[in-house]
């Protein structure tokens with residue numbers, strides 16, 4: 774059964790920033806897009822680049838290794854060379870805590 778786990782404090786990830794977090798045994802990229810938090814699997818589907826280290830512009834992150842673009846709200850791939858998207862995870866904010874569903 775799915776459960777929410779705390780992965781960060783809201784103040785740790787400023788708007789336009791990302792953070793690598795661990796939840797449910799996987800590495801997840803947490804993003805703050807204009808005050809709203811989104812989470813997708815961290816591992817790029819091309820060669821495994823760390824999406825939490827990519828550049829975030831609006832709601833799109835660019836993989837730091839070869840430039841694939843992902844929608845951080847859905848996990849969908851928007852630009853090559855990644856062959857397909859990554860899993861997205863539900864996020865909720867409880868007070869000052871950011872929680873991800875795993």
Ligand code: FES
Pocket residue numbers: 817818819820821822836837838839840841853854855
């Ligand atoms: S590993 Fe992400 S684009 Fe190549």
